Amino acid sequence: MTQPTSGTYFSIVSVLLLVLSVVAFSDNLFTDVSQPSNSDPKFIVHGLFGLAWYVLLATQANLVRTRKLRLHRKLGIAAFIVAIGVTLSTLYIFVVLWKGWANMEPEVRANRLLLPGYALCVLLAWQLRGRSDWHKRLIFIGTFFMLGPVVDRIYDPLVMSWAKPLFSTLYTRQVDEIAYLVFRWGSWAGFFLSLWLYDRKQIGRIHPVTRAGCTWFALVVLVSEFS
Incomplete structure (x- = not known):
């Protein structure tokens, strides 16, 4: 039996992330377009950058899978610009809504701690775009860092x-609160675990990017939950 190409995992996961993000924010996009956040410029801008990131992530992963590398490289510039937009728009929302660390819910704390990780991953991915094994893992680990709002809103x-x-x-x-926490952290951690398992299957070891990303995520969970 032939082994799947190395791009299959990233192609499937990227499309899954795009679908989940659309479902998570389906109320903003389709079912409740008159809600206040849809008329708030900061949320509109942030939402457009976020959607563009997931669209480009799926597009880029599938371009690699189909060996259309020239177009992949051209779109990489757009993806990098969108990543800057995601970072700055998210940071702006954090600043505007900041009410002090002690007043934030654990999931909000986690989102704040993971944003710099996303920005660093994208920056390193750009610098290491000639090393595909590092580049693709950095992009996906960075994306996993930003999944908080998606896994929050996909629960309902x-x-x-x-x-x-x-x-x-x-x-x-009480059951709902427990179920939500299990779903939130379980599904979020599941994406990191999937990359861990992919590494074991494809290269027989855990890639340094995967190891570092999973470690940072685990530390953020502990800090955000118990600080």
Whole structure:
């Protein structure tokens, strides 16, 4: 049996991330377009940059899979510019909404700590674009760092929409809170684990980028939950 190409994992995961991001923000995009955040410039700009990032991520991964490397390199410039937009727009929202570390929920703390990691990963990926093994892992680890808002908002359409009506007698507020935390951290950590398993299968060891990214994510979770 032939081995799948090394680009298959990144192609599949990138498309999955794009689909999840669209579903997570489907209310903004389709079902509740009149909500206040849709008329707030800072959220509009941030949302457009975020969507553009996931679209480009899926496009770039599939261009590599189909060996269209020249177009991949050209679009890389656009992806880098979009990444700057994601970073700056997210930072602006953090500054505007800042209410002190002690007043933030753990998931919000995690998002703040992971933003510099995203920016650093993209910067290093640009500098190491000639080394594909480092480049692609840096891009995906950086993207995984920014998944907080997606996994937060995907819980309702993917879990609550069917679980609450189906288990209405069991689904108390406490159960919902526990289920949310398990889903949030479990699904988020699952993306890091998937890259870990990919490394084991493809190269027989854990790549330094994967190891560093998983370690930083674990530390951020601990700090954000217990500080």
